[in-house]
Amino acid sequence: MLRRLYDWTIRLAESPHALWALAVVAFAESSVFPIPPDVIMIPMIIARPNRAFLIAGVALAASVTGGIAGYLIGWGLFESVGRPVLAFYHMTDKFDEFRTAYNDWGAWAVLIAGVTPFPYKVITILSGATGLNFAVFMVASVVARGLRFFVVAGLLWKFGAPIRDFIEKRLGLMFILFVALLLGGFYVVKYL
Helix, strand or coil: CHHHHHHHHHHHHHCCCCHHHHHHHHHCCCCCCCCCCCHHHHHHHHHCCCCCHHHHHHHHHHHCCCCCCHHHHHHHHHHHHHHHHHHCCCHHHHHHHHHHHHHCCCCCCCCHHHHCCCCCCHHHHHHHHHHHCCCHHHHHHHHHHHHHHHHHHHHHHHHHHHHHHHHHHHHHHHHHHHHHHHHHHHHHHHHH
């Protein structure tokens, strides 16, 4: 099953619709979707290493645009849904304390979430809900997502063939590591 999925992703990477598929996944992942764009981006770069930096640029642009959507979700839905819930439980003051603390350190939260397997969408929505300065949010998002996507693109561009061989020989192990990182990110969100 993994081999078929991998082969399908490689075929998608070679198709004329590959960049659009990557853009849709990168946009959705930054606001609502649980699967990171790396799942499509990495095979795309392996299939076409000469387009590595174009692929990373598309992932960056779509991810940051999706981050704006996540920010707007947090901003718009917090006022209509979140605040009445907090008021019902008499927690508005506690949230205001949290908001102040988050906004003091929010740029670091966006940077860390943007580079690591931590679910970036959680931070985009939280940034909107707390009213993190939008310019700070944007700069941190561009830096973090750019670093993540362009470092991966650079490594795959430089060492593509050996990495492709490594992935293809150890596809099961790579899938397990990917799932472990994804679940680890969700664990951090839920319990820390």
